[in-house]
Amino acid sequence: MSEEAVEAPVENTGSLTADMPTQESQVDTIVETKPDVNLNDLPQWLHEYKDLGPEVLTEPSLKLVDSNEKLLKGYVNAQKAIGANKVVIPNKHAEWDGPEWSDVFYKLGLPDNLDSYEVKGSGDAEEDEFIKMYKEVALKERVLPQQAQAIYNWYKDKGEEVARMQQEDIQNQVAQEQQALRDKWGDKYDRNLQLAQIAVRSIDDPGFLEYLEESGLATNAKLIEAFSKLGQSMHEEAQIIDGDSKSPLQSSKDSATQRLSEIYEDPNNPIYHKSHPAHERVRQEVRQLHLRKNM
Secondary structure, X not given: OOOOOOOOOOOOOOOOOOOOOOHHHOOOOOOOOOOOOOHHHOOHHHHXXXXXXXXXXXXHHHHHOOOHHHHHHHHHHHHHHHHOOOOOOOOOOOOOOOHHHXXXXXXXXXXXXXXXXXXXXXXXXXXXXXXXXXXXXXXXXXXXXXXXXXHHHHHHHHHHHHHHHHHHHHHHHHHHHHHHHHHHHHHHHHHHHHHHHHHHHOOOOHHHHHHHHHHOHHHOHHHHHHHHHHHHHHXXXXXXXXOOOOOHHHHHHHHHHHHHHHHHOOOOOHHHOOOOOOHHHHHHHHHHHHHHHOO
């Protein structure tokens, strides 16, 4: 029986120059096996692609597709979207007034000048000035043009609504104060009111009368009561008596009527000529004369 040569195992001496062990003597490589895919968990149309492996077949989005046709259409749409002008939303670290967010708004249509905002108002000069300031704020805060008009309309409507409510509140308050004054004066209300009107006219200042009208103080109950007391004092000091002599109120009406006749009967009066330097003064005088006449 012949002896077969037996190869002694190579001893690892720990030297860099020692013989390396043969490939067969190395530890076998561990092969990772992929888990099988349960076809029952997949749509029917995916069964023919079972060899693609679990990484592909178990993709959750594939469960939303039920045919090859839909998969193909979805792919085409995805390709179109990739080439579209997309808007990338900045992450949470981006500053609100920084370039990242500005780029988003510019892509959405934010203009770079005020002229691109077509905000329309009533055409009033004061409102036009306000609209200009509004546009400046809109551009600074990156309001899109299609939003700017809607926001302005809401603001204007709400402002008008608030103004109407305030006016109604004022009117209600005036009515309550007037009623309280009527209750206080009783039968003497008309007489005391006439005395107040005479006292105001005695100031002989059209500008003051106009101020009372425009400010709303002409119907202020406390002011009426104060001028009524002044008128009563004037009545007593002048020792005006009823009878054949005219009352101060009637005298005021008569003088107003006479003065109006003088103005209207004169074709050369400044009231008929807007370019005349005295036109505005006479116009204000006529307005006050009519108020006196209709008291």
